[in-house]
Amino acid sequence: MKYLCLVYHEEATIEALPQDEYDAIVDDVLAYREELRQSGHYITSSPLQPVEMALTIRVRNGTVSITDGPFAETKEQLGGFYLIEARDLNEAIRLAARMPPARLGSIEVRPLKDFDRC
Numbered sequence: 001m002k003y004l005c006l007v008y009h010e011e012a013t014i015e016a017l018p019q020d021e022y023d024a025i026v027d028d029v030l031a032y033r034e035e036l037r038q039s040g041h042y043i044t045s046s047p048l049q050p051v052e053m054a055l056t057i058r059v060r061n062g063t064v065s066i067t068d069g070p071f072a073e074t075k076e077q078l079g080g081f082y083l084i085e086a087r088d089l090n091e092a093i094r095l096a097a098r099m100p101p102a103r104l105g106s107i108e109v110r111p112l113k114d115f116d117r118c
Contacts, residue, residue: 002112003084003092008076009105028100041095047080076105
């Protein structure tokens with residue numbers, strides 16, 4: 001089963017890290033990504049650009065509106081994601097708990113819904 005692991009953190013906290021601490025986190029992220037690859041759990045992952053780069057699109061009654069930023073104001077912002085393969089939710093939780101970004105923020109684990117209609 002596929003799980004999307006959404007990485008949330010406070011951008012200000014990340015930006016305030018000394019360069020050596022930031023580099024250490026990045027090294028940990030890259031090492032864990034390789035560990036997920038080697039174990040067969042990895043599908044893809046990516047950090048996101050800062051929240052200032054985000055846009056929210058809404059379509060109401062055929063009219064498109066575009067607003068700057070994320071949909072909701074929150075303390076933590078969506079900073080990246082991992083798409084993983086796991087046997088079940090318990091294994092997905094175990095894998096997400098080891099993701100380095102969890103040390104600075106939180107990881108939302110959500111199973112993907114299969115829309116295959118044959």
